[in-house]
Amino acid sequence: MKALVLIGGFGTRLRPITYSIPKQLIPIAGKPMLYHVLDLLPPEVDEVVLATGYKAEVIERYVRGHMPAVRVQFVEEKTPLGTGGGMRNAGDDMSDPFLLMNSDVIAQVDVRALLDLHRRSGGVGAMTLTEVDDTRPYGVAALGPDDRIVGFVEKPQPKDAPSHWINAGVQVWHRSVLDRIPRGRALSFETEIVPGLLSHGIYGFRSRGYWEDAGTPERLLHAQRLLFDAGRGGPGRRPPGASGHGPVAVGHDVRAEGAEIGPYSCLGDGVVLHSGAHVENSVLMDGVTVHAGGRVVGSIVGPGMEVAGGVRTENQVLGTTPAP
């Protein structure tokens, strides 16, 4: 079976970090977002097709270096084709069925059970659904008998949302759905194609495990908490001389003598925390330095950045913005 992973977006909501690295390579609880996504794939998936675009070469380098055992194909879009166009462009020679994964979802989903549901139902597809309070940023399903999806509305106003069950970004489809996507233009699979497939049978797979769309800074940090709380963060040993409690992920060659590393912190390789620095509920990527007495809370700090000493950096995304 093949899995098609959509990975071509710009990640605008995580700028400025995403000017230099694609969002899928931002570490969460010690591993890149993409690692957690691919970790969901069941063993019967023997080939991963990555529909790339923005910073495709960086993604390719990471995947080839870190997942040598998996057969991987990269299909790059020269201009962004959206989710539907990306599927069409990368979907030649798909397996039947195939898995479709968003690359920015941190979740616990029983993909095998999703596949079983799809096989039993006889429909054209099955969509993992997760229940959220605020449905506004998502695609929302209306469910009929046997959890057949009878309506699907993308980003509805609250009054128009048919339920609180949203597309969790982990789906299985019959190969034939790809034939319904026009070639050569950008389009959204969810808004332009899914509604027309409802009459052919799409079933909802209600998942009650943790779930978060890690596409914004707040949600990425929430996803990190979920992973740590599920015991999926780390490795998590504080370096010698650092204080603090709670779950952390710490890379190689981290120096933090006299600093405090609070809970839900992820420090990349070569991070230096000077004396009196404090980090909590944050991601500090490789080579970040926090000067003496600097406090970093609820923030995501891009590779190589220097954080000033003696000040509080709270709820920030720090990275380098390219010159215009």
Ligand code: GTP
């Ligand atoms: P924002 O710019 O912050 O909205 O992020 P994004 O560009 O990643 O968009 P969004 O979060 O809506 O994307 C959902 C999923 O679809 C992610 O896995 C994206 O990588 C992927 N995606 C979005 N646009 C494209 C595209 O044009 N081509 C491909 N192949 N994937 C896409």
